[in-house]
Amino acid sequence: MPTSSAATLKLWDRPPHTAAKHSLLRAYLGAWFPIIAKYNRRVIYYDAFAGPGEYNNGDPRYPGSPMIALETLLDHDYFPKMGRTEFLFLFNEQDSACSDNLARLVAEAKQKHSPWPSNVKVGIENKTFIEVTGMMLDDLDERNARLAPTFAFVDPVGVKATPMSILARLTDYPKGELLVYFAHEAVTRFCGAGNIDQALTDLFGAGEYKGAALLQGAQRSQYVHDLYKRQLHEVCKFPYIQSFAMYDNRGKRLYDLFYCTRELIGLDRMKAAMWKVAPSGDFSFRDRLANQEIIFSQVIDTTPLRKHLLDHFAGQAVTIESVVDHVVAATPYASSHVKRATLAPMQKDGLISSPNQARKGFYSDGTIIVFPPGQP
Numbered sequence: 624m625p626t627s628s629a630a631t632l633k634l635w636d637r638p639p640h641t642a643a644k645h646s647l648l649r650a651y652l653g654a655w656f657p658i659i660a661k662y663n664r665r666v667i668y669y670d671a672f673a674g675p676g677e678y679n680n681g682d683p684r685y686p687g688s689p690m691i692a693l694e695t696l697l698d699h700d701y702f703p704k705m706g707r708t709e710f711l712f713l714f715n716e717q718d719s720a721c722s723d724n725l726a727r728l729v730a731e732a733k734q735k736h737s738p739w740p741s742n743v744k745v746g747i748e749n750k751t752f753i754e755v756t757g758m759m760l761d762d763l764d765e766r767n768a769r770l771a772p773t774f775a776f777v778d779p780v781g782v783k784a785t786p787m788s789i790l791a792r793l794t795d796y797p798k799g800e801l802l803v804y805f806a807h808e809a810v811t812r813f814c815g816a817g818n819i820d821q822a823l824t825d826l827f828g829a830g831e832y833k834g835a836a837l838l839q840g841a842q843r844s845q846y847v848h849d850l851y852k853r854q855l856h857e858v859c860k861f862p863y864i865q866s867f868a869m870y871d872n873r874g875k876r877l878y879d880l881f882y883c884t885r886e887l888i889g890l891d892r893m894k895a896a897m898w899k900v901a902p903s904g905d906f907s908f909r910d911r912l913a914n915q916e917i918i919f920s921q922v923i924d925t926t927p928l929r930k931h932l933l934d935h936f937a938g939q940a941v942t943i944e945s946v947v948d949h950v951v952a953a954t955p956y957a958s959s960h961v962k963r964a965t966l967a968p969m970q971k972d973g974l975i976s977s978p979n980q981a982r983k984g985f986y987s988d989g990t991i992i993v994f995p996p997g998q999p
């Protein structure tokens with residue numbers, strides 16, 4: 624991260640895994656803005672750990688997450704059709720040299736996009752995440768008001784600044800979405816050390832992380848991942864969560880991202896974005912299904928999904944809609960992976976059948992899929 628004093632700012636270079644995170648953000652927001660603007664007259668993008676807005680490398684310099692969010696909206700093909708919705712970009716950055724730099728970049732963007740659209744507002748705060756979020760929510764509570772639909776990007780360094788209780792408060796309404804960084808490597812390393820226990824208890828909203836200290840290697844890793852996910856389900860009450868583990872080119876797990884939503888469509892769009900972000904030789908995003916590791920890539924291997932569907936729907940006849948909803952809700956795959964890439968080859972191989980299909984290999988609404996009984 625950038626190092627700075629009040630007067631100086633030393634920007635960091637953008638590593639490949641950060642570039643991947645930014646591609647994901649860009650791809651998701653490109654889908655989210657038009658969907659959310661269709662039914663809502665006010666939406667918020669909240670970048671809670673905004674950084675300085677740019678990285679040192681690249682020519683011109685690579686943009687940071689707040690500038691990416693702003694540009695994704697302003698350059699969107701549908702932006703001229705979203706004029707009835709007000710977009711509020713709230714950027715928070717604790718370090719004043721970083722927030723000053725960000726303010727300068729926003730001012731430049733305003734000049735570049737002059738005349739600035741009246742439905743796009745940008746606010747920059749220079750406090751801690753806990754302070755800004757608390758103030759914002761206290762103010763709403765006092766006015767008995769509710770936060771407009773918000774996509775919150777919570778991208779801290781380390782484990783100390785993002786208590787589960789604040790995440791729960793921030794997202795406690797139907798249209799709140801969260802993309803949160805989880806310092807997987809640090810948590811697995813320090814869970815048994817005893818020196819940051821309070822921070823870890825706040826991070827998880829529970830003391831159960833201590834159980835991880837009794838485990839080693841992959842088991843410990845899975846334990847902390849699953850516990851964090853369970854807490855996001857239970858404390859923040861998100862029904863749909865997709866996590867992505869970021870690995871470097873030596874196979875080291877760096878961090879996890881958790882995307883949380885209450886809408887299946889959001890989950891589907893995030894997964895589509897995820898599969899679109901092609902891995903380079905420098906990083907990969909991974910998840911697990913049917914005891915197999917899934918590496919997100921543009922070449923989609925649906926073997927684990929086939930296995931999972933045969934197991935999950937064994938002996939049942941279900942509609943195509945139920946299959947698609949299940950895939951989106953409970954697997955790392957997106958709706959676009961179900962018909963042509965998974966069910967059609969399964970049918971060709973004689974693994975599934977349909978009694979009401981107009982044409983073999985095609986699955987229009989209402990098509991029933993029959994799955995064979997499972998292995999006894």
Ligand SMILES: C[S@@+](CC[C@H](N)C(=O)[O-])C[C@H]1O[C@@H](n2cnc3c(N)ncnc32)[C@H](O)[C@@H]1O
Pocket residue numbers: 624625671672673674675676686687688689715716717718721750751752753778779780784
């Ligand atoms: C990982 S960087 C953010 C990168 C940015 N989201 C991006 O993708 O371009 C984290 C930033 O959070 C800031 N920060 C650290 N602690 C904070 C806190 N408690 N509240 C708000 N910002 C904080 C740091 O100064 C740093 O700039």
